[in-house]
Amino acid sequence: MDSPDRTIPLIDLQPQHQEIAAEAQRAIASVVESAAFINGPDVAAFEGEFAEYVSTQFCIGVGSGTAALKLSMQALDIGPGDEVIVPANTFIACAFAVSQLGARPIFVDMDEHYTIDADRVEEAISPRTKAVMAVHLYGNGADMARIGKIALKHRLKVIEDVSQAHGARLNGKRLGSFGDVAAFSFYPGKNLGAFGDAGAVCTNDAGIDRKIRLLRDLGQVRRHEHVVVGDNSRLDSLQAAILRIKLRHLDSWNAERRSAAQRYDALLCESGFKPPPRRNGCEHVYQYYVVNVCDRKRVLGQLSDRGIKAAIHHPVPIHLQPAYRHLGIARGRFPRSEETCETVLSLPIFPGITNAQVDRVASVLRDHAKPAYHVWA
Numbered sequence: 001m002d003s004p005d006r007t008i009p010l011i012d013l014q015p016q017h018q019e020i021a022a023e024a025q026r027a028i029a030s031v032v033e034s035a036a037f038i039n040g041p042d043v044a045a046f047e048g049e050f051a052e053y054v055s056t057q058f059c060i061g062v063g064s065g066t067a068a069l070k071l072s073m074q075a076l077d078i079g080p081g082d083e084v085i086v087p088a089n090t091f092i093a094c095a096f097a098v099s100q101l102g103a104r105p106i107f108v109d110m111d112e113h114y115t116i117d118a119d120r121v122e123e124a125i126s127p128r129t130k131a132v133m134a135v136h137l138y139g140n141g142a143d144m145a146r147i148g149k150i151a152l153k154h155r156l157k158v159i160e161d162v163s164q165a166h167g168a169r170l171n172g173k174r175l176g177s178f179g180d181v182a183a184f185s186f187y188p189g190k191n192l193g194a195f196g197d198a199g200a201v202c203t204n205d206a207g208i209d210r211k212i213r214l215l216r217d218l219g220q221v222r223r224h225e226h227v228v229v230g231d232n233s234r235l236d237s238l239q240a241a242i243l244r245i246k247l248r249h250l251d252s253w254n255a256e257r258r259s260a261a262q263r264y265d266a267l268l269c270e271s272g273f274k275p276p277p278r279r280n281g282c283e284h285v286y287q288y289y290v291v292n293v294c295d296r297k298r299v300l301g302q303l304s305d306r307g308i309k310a311a312i313h314h315p316v317p318i319h320l321q322p323a324y325r326h327l328g329i330a331r332g333r334f335p336r337s338e339e340t341c342e343t344v345l346s347l348p349i350f351p352g353i354t355n356a357q358v359d360r361v362a363s364v365l366r367d368h369a370k371p372a373y374h375v376w377a
């Protein structure tokens with residue numbers, strides 16, 4: 001059913017809430033009754049279930065996706081003097097996590113999949129490079145085969161950021177099971193979202209697992225015994241309880257996103273729009289359904305006039321954000337990311353979006369938007 005007020009949000013969490021509402025209420029009541037708000041049994045249970053889902057040996061629940069990235073790199077001993085290769089076109093937290101450890105993000109332009117360009121990774125490597133961060137943007141997989149080869153050749157670690165691609169598979173393997181470590185955000189709007197901030201790290205390395213467990217909990221091995229300088233970045237029991245419930249729906253919710261995306265593809269193709277790229281062998285999970293349009297500001301206005309909330313992910317490439325002005329990277333350095341940031345438009349997509357809603361969004365685009373094309377050498 002279309003929402004009664006006919007507005008279409010970018011992400012409507014209500015349909016998924018309704019599916020789990022009764023179960024979520026019971027889970028919350030049970031955590032409250034136990035009063036085990038921190039380190040309750042749901043935390044370990046979720047960690048086990050999520051590790052099994054991603055098919056890694058270990059999962060460590062943490063406070064947010066940003067914390068997951070930071071703790072992952074800290075566990076890889078990345079710190080002052082080190083460099084980490086990061087895509088220029090991604091969410092800012094990817095670079096901030098590097099900077100907060102005192103290391104330096106080295107930006108690389110994107111490929112035609114919006115993910116880090118494997119062709120450009122090697123030229124960004126220096127003697128200080130410790131790791132490459134592959135971000136699976138919008139729900140599409142980065143080129144893990146080539147990134148893995150480059151990392152092996154240069155003895156670099158691979159960090160996956162799966163905050164936009166929970167449940168996606170690449171050649172049959174879940175994203176998050178390719179790198180040395182994988183960071184996930186469970187921010188409410190993500191494909192797997194908590195009722196607040198939450199995150200996790202997945203890894204097959206027992207040493208990394210042990211380190212992150214210490215680092216997230218003030219370096220405690222047992223009460224009052226702190227063996228390293230740690231942080232307070234735990235996943236709390238209420239969030240874990242909610243995530244356990246939602247995890248059981250993730251595959252079917254992702255399937256709903258894929259079928260909405262197929263409908264957009266078909267409708268928009270007729271008007272000359274290019275469907276979002278999907279990497280060969282990748283089962284895309286469409287955290288965002290992104291098209292490229294000319295004159296985006298006007299198109300956003302046309303959508304907004306009809307109650308449709310579109311958004312921009314991400315409007316400014318990281319090297320051009322004021323927070324990184326001190327690096328002195330001029331506009332023009334990463335042309336693909338820069339041009340793409342000018343034209344990308346994320347259309348409403350979420351589990352439970354109706355055909356009628358998709359049709360309404362598509363018809364506004366067909367009537368009022370002109371597709372943008374980027375041609376790169």
Ligand SMILES: *Cc1c(COP(=O)(O)O)cnc(C)c1O
Nearest residue numbers: 064065066091093163164185187
């Ligand atoms: C959401 C997101 C993050 C940050 O997650 P938080 O839980 O908000 O800290 C990191 N990386 C990417 C790619 C994201 O989309």
